[in-house]
Amino acid sequence: MLRHRSSRFPLSSVARPALMACLLGGALTACTVGPDYQRPDTPQPAAYRETVTGDVGKDAALRAEIAADWWRQFNSPELDGLIARVSSSNFDVRAAVARIRQAEGTVDEKRSSLFPSVTGDLGRTRSRSGGTTTSGGTRTSINSTYSAQLSASYELDFWGKNRSALESAKASLDYSRYDKQTVLMTAIATVATDYFQALAYKDRLALARRSLQDAEDVLRGIRARAQAGTATAVDVANQVNVVEGERAAIPQYEQSLAQQIDALAVLVGVLPEQLKIEGTTLNSLAQPEVAPNLPSTLLARRPDVASAEAQLIAANATLRNVIAQQYPSLSLTGSYGYQNSSLSDLFNPASKLWSIGSSLSQTVFDAGNLQAQSDVQRARVEELAADYQKAVVTAFADVEDALAGVRYTRDIRSAQEKATASADEALRGTTGQFQRGTADMVSVLTAQRTLFSAQDSLVQSRLNYLTAIVTLYRVLGGGWSVEQTQAAADNAPGRAGG
Structure with missing residues (x-):
């Protein structure tokens, strides 16, 4: 099962409590078989x-x-x-x-x-959109997207x-x-x-x-x-x-x-x-x-x-x-960062994004x-x-x-x-x-x-x-x-x- 949420709300108000609750629950119930x-x-x-x-x-x-x-x-x-x-x-x-x-x-x-695995990404993406035909000819659009993001993943050793x-x-x-x-x-x-x-x-x-x-x-x-x-x-x-x-x-x-x-x-x-x-x-x-x-x-x-x-x-x-x-294997993932089409506005609060998710996997059939x-x-x-x-x-x-x-x-x-x-x-x-x-x-x-x-x-x-x-x-x-x-x-x- 995969749950995923994304929002522009700050990580401290939403993601952090959920992440801590998952980690604490895994630590309290962990055992060794x-x-x-x-x-x-x-x-x-x-x-x-x-x-x-x-x-x-x-x-x-x-x-x-x-x-x-x-x-x-x-x-x-x-x-x-x-x-x-x-x-x-x-x-x-x-x-x-x-x-x-x-x-x-x-x-x-x-x-x-x-321990959790944390990665950092800095990127720039340049893209060209499809053309639009007008009386004056075909018009195309070329855009740039800038991003800075930290991603974390952790498998609970349940x-x-x-x-x-x-x-x-x-x-x-x-x-x-x-x-x-x-x-x-x-x-x-x-x-x-x-x-x-x-x-x-x-x-x-x-x-x-x-x-x-x-x-x-x-x-x-x-x-x-x-x-x-x-x-x-x-x-x-x-x-x-x-x-x-x-x-x-x-x-x-x-x-x-x-x-x-x-x-x-x-x-x-x-x-x-x-x-x-x-x-x-x-x-x-x-x-x-x-x-x-x-x-x-x-x-x-x-x-x-x-x-x-x-x-x-x-x-x-x-x-x-x-x-x-x-x-079953339980994993947590999360990310926090910024994304904007303008480099100068990259770290503007309005550019903020985050996500948090969890996944539970279990082998159903392996012969x-x-x-x-x-x-x-x-x-x-x-x-x-x-x-x-x-x-x-x-x-x-x-x-x-x-x-x-x-x-x-x-x-x-x-x-x-x-x-x-x-x-x-x-x-x-x-x-x-x-x-x-x-x-x-x-x-x-x-x-x-x-x-x-x-x-x-x-x-x-x-x-x-x-x-x-x-x-x-x-x-x-x-x-x-x-x-x-x-x-x-x-x-x-x-x-x-x-």
Whole structure:
């Protein structure tokens, strides 16, 4: 239904009371249709099954809030510098920040629908009327009309359609902020593990070079014994095979080290030629001890879980918006201005004009389109509810896996240290026996290969332990919290938020 009135009476005496009455009536009777958001029920353990130390009491003594700069616990200034670049230069993080700005713009856009839209028009129209035939010929008339007018339109958010759209946009903004934290945390953890991997390759490269030098020393000794007649040509050939095998391993490690540094360069947003890794060994790193707080604190510290819930909240708000579209829509329009054929008389009181109107629209038939949209959105909410529940369960599983990873990689590292010490002692003893003529060359070669393998495995076990620590920091949230992000958003000047 459309009502329209026009008059030359002042707006203040007629239009303004009617407009205010309509706005007040809409505000008093406004409501929101559709389901309110409810967080899905998710199981939460009372305690973790796995432990870092193998003893629940010792784990409890290690519990502490994880610092936001947890990587400093490894005592590597070079690692600190690499991670400092991530926040500003990592390409994935920069893209995530841009997505936040997009979401902020969407919030501002949806918020604007809660307010009237006002436009101003200034115009001049020049027209020619039809000719009139007289005895003196055909006469035509050319006229000009000048106008100045303000027009306003406003849709009363009677059923909460626009408010639900704004709520969905805000939840999507929250998702973008949490997702940025997930991307940042993943990038930081990847930089740390890739840096450790680069140092491990340096360790293995140094080990291979040292092993090659030892093998060459043994080869010289065997050749000397061959000249003296106490060693055979076969002994020499076997040791040459060992030497060349050790030599062949070196380019492989050099290639892997170069590729690892290239990967680090991409993560910190620089060209590979601009990145140099000065660190030389994993042994220079500290090995921090970390244990989780109670499981009840985990969900508020996992940005991926917060992201999953924000998506669910946004979908639920969108469902309410879709449902509200099935209800009647009430709009108000109004205009006020002047119109005259003379520019000098444009703002003469006699040139004044105004109009006010209202319209009520309701979809009568759409072949079930709106209902189908509602059904689709309900299914979307159910899908995201399942995704959220999966994210929660996965978060607890991640912690269990990481706890087991730290505990068992530490045990493996300790056992490998003992195995390496034993292999080193065995080689020294076998070499001495060989020099005294009480052991053959096969025993020396076997001891050499055993020690090199043990030393290489020790480097890898140290790397695995450090990587497991990084993983535990990451799955515990890396010092992040929902409150942290919300406080930063609230304190950011001029940003979309509440």
